[in-house]
Amino acid sequence: MWHTYLISAFKTNPLATRGVCILPTAVVSFLPWQTSLNQKTDKVRLEMEHKDKSMIIDGRALRFTEGETILEVARRNHIDIPTLCHLKGATPTGACRVCVVEVEGARTLMTSCTVPATAGMVVHSESPEVIRSRRMTIELMLTSGRHDDCLVCPSSGDCRLQDLAFRYKVKGATFTPSGVKYPMEAANPFILRDFSKCILCGRCVQACNEVQVNEAIDFGYRGAEAKIVTKGDRALKDSDCVFCGECVQACPVAALVPKNARLVPRMSETRAVKTTCSYCGVGCQMNLHVKNNRVWHVTGCEEVAPNHGSLCVKGRYGFDFIASEHRLTTPLIKENGAFREASWDEALDLTARRFKEIAGAHADAVGVLTSARVTNEENYIAQKFARTVLKTNNIDHCARL
Amino acid sequence: MTNPISDIEKADVILVTGSNTTETHPVISSAIKRAAKFGGKGLIVIDPREITLKQYATLKMAPRPGGDIAWINGMIHVILKEGLQAKEYILDRTEGFDAMAEAVAPFTPEYVEKITGIPGNTLVEAARLYAGAEKGSILYCMGITQHINGTNAVKSLANLAMVCGNLGIEGGGVNPLRGQNNVQGACDMGGLPDVYPGYRKVHDESHAQTMEKAWGVTGLSRTPGITATDMVDAAIDGTLKALYVIGENPLVSEADLNHTEKGFHNLEFLVVQDIFMTETAQAANVVLPALCFAEKEGTFTNTERRVQRVRKAVDGPEGVPADWEIVCDLARRMGVPMEFKSAEAIFTELAAVTPAFSGLSYKRIEKEGIPWPCPTADHPGTPRLHVGSFAKGKGTFFPIEWTPPAEVTDAEYPLALTTGRVLYHYHTGTMTRKSKGLNERSPECFVEMAGSDAKNLGLSDGTLATVTSRRGNIKARVKVSRRMHKGTVFIPFHFAEAAANRLTNAKLDPDSKIPEFKVCAVRIGSAPEARG
């Protein structure tokens, strides 16, 4: 099944599958000593002569370590080369060509996310040629599918394509839109796939295959029919997908969004609070996105250990319990086998009195079960309470691993 | 863990056992899969089930439940026989090698095959693969520990690591994957009957005095308390009369639930503090509401000992204080004031009295968590334990004998039951089963078994079956699956209405007091479908 549906050359440049080719992608050799564009560069180049592992970006001499790409050197030095398909931790594909730069001596523009820095290389990150190319790329993306409805798009304000369009003042009016080829898919509890927004950047494919290694999705079909598909182009719910949502976090547009994204506040309206996942012992760092005292989205924190942006389905989508209507809100006291509501004073006084009576009458007759789910501070207080107030070491927690 | 999560991808070979990592620790499983798939690293996966991770394995083994010590000793046996051990490391950094070597001598591949069903040549290959790597990392989870001899199985894994010089190096280690988010922290903070925060023994006079001074109290009990599982027995015989349960749901999570229930119902006074009306709260005399992680400040410590911040994102239900505030209030009402201004103030105190935490503060862990031990304010934290030398000088080998599980299958109860988690739920399901989406993906309890077992029992996929052990019975849907080997069935323990722990055996590991959740004997028959 898999093979009949899908093109065999998955691992090739996905752009070839889009029928959209802006510039030849062949890697071109370049001559670093070729004539420079301006005098400033010349001067800096003289200064750095004989110093290997240095290059020039936008007139600045910058050191690099072997294997770093032009993009990495630029980012480290706060030179803002825009990217779209580039996904940290995955093999650069050079698919989107948003990150192109001009390298002196090269015959064509080069994708900075794929090309390694070399000694003496001279790069212009925002030359007229570069800007022209980026505008064309963005223009084509805006005309693939539907991108004329930013006003009601759940990703508005949190969309890389929108940001790029703004930065390069592209309105997407140059070409005829390609129209909507595949219907939306919402047949699962967590993820909405809106193919009309997909720009085939491949970040989701890399997130799924190279970062989480769940191998649920890939490029499928050829040319203008290209689509991100599961094996056999089934619905996500019937595929190998485990709903980790790595692809949703990676998608730069609204092609992959939380199932309810159109019904809840947009990410850009929320405030992010960084915290630690309360499920398993990995302790993933996550952002709770809050508006009006409610958590609406959860995303992984990208720059920190231990998870570097990844989460699993529980951490990312298992937060309904916070606002559940079944939460306990008031103390309860059992009388004649049934609970009745009580004030905090009454419940705590009763508890304090009974603990005091029992602990006073018999040594070690009271125990405390603290929890592997509550905080260190709360565990510390619980054991201090057992030991100093109840005067017992009868303190434990349930699961021992 | 002795080593950080980031070390997994630095190992040359990774051995994973007793951990269905892709479902229980998904984000760690990604690191393992990346290492195997893209890093060209060897991956050995040992589990009674054909778990997903095995698809990425260089080599996989499926021992019968309860056979762990046998194959571990067997691997050491092969390594020693073929002279693959790290001779210098053993000489310089360890002690007790000879006794250990003697203990593993009987564990020939043939003998191991008899106990575990692992083909002898597979065991030999596994031993060569693990010992042949420069850096080998061992990851394990409850599949190893939740056995009557779990502590010994962990020690034998340490033997295996030390034989190959893999403890105390980058990319090595013997790494337990902690199940619950803050089980590491609960232990570190002294939520155990025999130790104060920082694992100092309560019966050690000098430690007790140190704590008395730190807390400004006298008369701390020098007698270790009783464990959760022993509390149940003590409640049944009447010596334990009152229990205060904070954020746990033992009436689903404890082994042999019928027995546990008996204990809880025998208590004179039970207080349960939780965010939901759990099964345990139902049994309480007083129920106190609590805040969840998104509503309070604090810290959790993850499986790699990394102390990380928990931050308040939303207000909780009106008037509900944090767990620590409730406890402090109780203390005050009992006439022993325990006053703190904030979670941070508690952290400051606990760091001051816990040597491994002395250098930690909220400020230091603001951006990224720090793994303890972190003794001073300028100490970077300790991602790897035992580097250069072991905490106690030399690493000790322990001679470990294999013992069969407490309960083995017989004619009456012919199937081995093993319990565990599924991806979409967590622990007793208190939180995850409130999620519509997670429930949709995993709506109910099931009993997973091999097609041949189902056929023999006259059951098919989706039929309702009754699973019976010597302690109780539950109903669950049959899930026929290629992941199971003949003779072993699996039931997840998240579902209170069909709680797997009605079946499990509360027999304890004598050292760790962990019950043998991972293997007991059951029989299965078809159940009449409920009408309605």
Ligand code: SF4
């Ligand atoms: S949710 Fe996770 S498993 Fe599913 S397609 Fe996205 S990345 Fe892959």
Ligand code: SF4
């Ligand atoms: S779904 Fe999103 S991430 Fe995937 S290819 Fe389309 S635009 Fe890129």
Ligand code: SF4
């Ligand atoms: S997101 Fe998943 S893997 Fe990460 S800590 Fe939470 S439950 Fe564990």
Ligand code: FES
């Ligand atoms: S970011 Fe470099 S080609 Fe897409």
